Amino acid sequence: MKTYLHIDWTSCDGRGLCSELLPGVLDRDDWGYPVARGKVGGERTDVPLRDADLDAAQEAVFLCPRLALSLVQRTAPEPGQRTPGR
């Protein structure tokens, strides 16, 4: 089981509290929205966390003013998850 920080982009308004709490994990983009450092594709929406970051991530989830963050536990990235299903 691995823990991921899920960002609900439809709720996030880019005030940047999370990137302050998780400076090693999240950067801010041109408009203030969080960017997962060094990640590509779906890992920028479901950001894999190291054990050392779990407490800070928990705090970010708790403090995010828009309730845009959540922690997700799962075994491995699921390839089909972000495929659009037209």
Add this chain to the structure above:
Amino acid sequence: MSQPGDSHRQEPRLLAAGPDAGWARHLDTFGPWEPQAAGPGLLEVLAESGLTGRGGAAFETWRKATAAAGSGRKGLFAARPVVIANGAEGEPLSFKDRTLLAHAPHLVIDGLVALAAALGQTGGRTGSQTSTGGTSMYVYAPAASLPRLRQALGERPGGRRIHVVQAPETFISGESSAVVNMIANGTALPTDQRRRLSESGLNGRPTLVVNVETLAQVALIARYGAQWFRQAGTAADPGTRLVSVSGPAPVRDVVLEVPGGVQLSAVLKEAGMDPGYLSAVLVGGYHGRWVRPADHALAPAGPPGRTVRPGAGVIHALDLQTCGIQATAGIVSYLAGQSARQCGPCMFGLPAMASVLNRIAGGETNPRLTVELDRLGRLVSGRGACRHPEGTTGLVSSALEVFAADFRAHLAGYCAGPGRVAA
């Protein structure tokens, strides 16, 4: 009954019943058949057939269906699944789904009922052999397709149990979470996908959103079997697919049924174009890629550089006089305007990309503009509740690659036209 067969050139399978086929001609062409009875064993047959989704993602149909069926089984009270036939065609260059709904609506409905029966049976509810086991069925389609659909549902037994919902004419209206959101709440906007639709979709029920062409293929596979389906196409990309082909005037917009793995140049010729007189071809739609017309096979997977993904089945050719950068700038401006403006990276990033492209197309000569375009693409991809940012980025990166010589020419202060500057 005439079973559609194969020759060197693809015989029509999906449109075998001819134009405007009603219930009688449908039965006459494909044979009398009970779609409900095809439910048991259908998912296995689909797995054998290798059918992939024809709406864009090209995900294996049996896997997607099995995920929805599997979650129906969990819990104390099995939730009744929902199957939605997705006929929303937000792609401005796509018309194959509406053509199919106009001419072969009964094939689509057959596939919907058969799949609903398969989910009803595996989904924990005990239904009788000839029912859909409590699975709810919807058809989601743009306004223009609805009269024909309602007529088709009215003329077949049991057709009235299928709900019809109108899809709005936006680019994003066919994204599967937007489809579910529209049916549930009347808003065709994608939703955050932390919980998957196969587990918790419409009203919390396991939900399967399937493109209408995929359903018509399901109906044929259920009737004639996996081996028949595999007689067309290649081992890696079995069966046929519909493509919406358009090109420079006077080429007519045409829907063709082509075998899996077909050469792109063969498709262009069949549509009446000479690949030698085209500068580039957009394959897969606005979330697709630009490629050169030669040497590409149309298939969901294969060696890059030799294969191009059909995506939503769009093939759009540019003549030698049209500037690929201007064409791309136009498309990206449209896509930026179609952002549902829910997610920051999409709402701000796509207009930023469109503006840089328009500056290059308009003749600004700063060489840093392509670097900036590339940077913005990297910045937005993978971020957003749906794949709109990623799809747009993919198109732009293919333009940077295929029109590289044109970009250099633009940034050096002239646009010689793609035919003349391209290597």
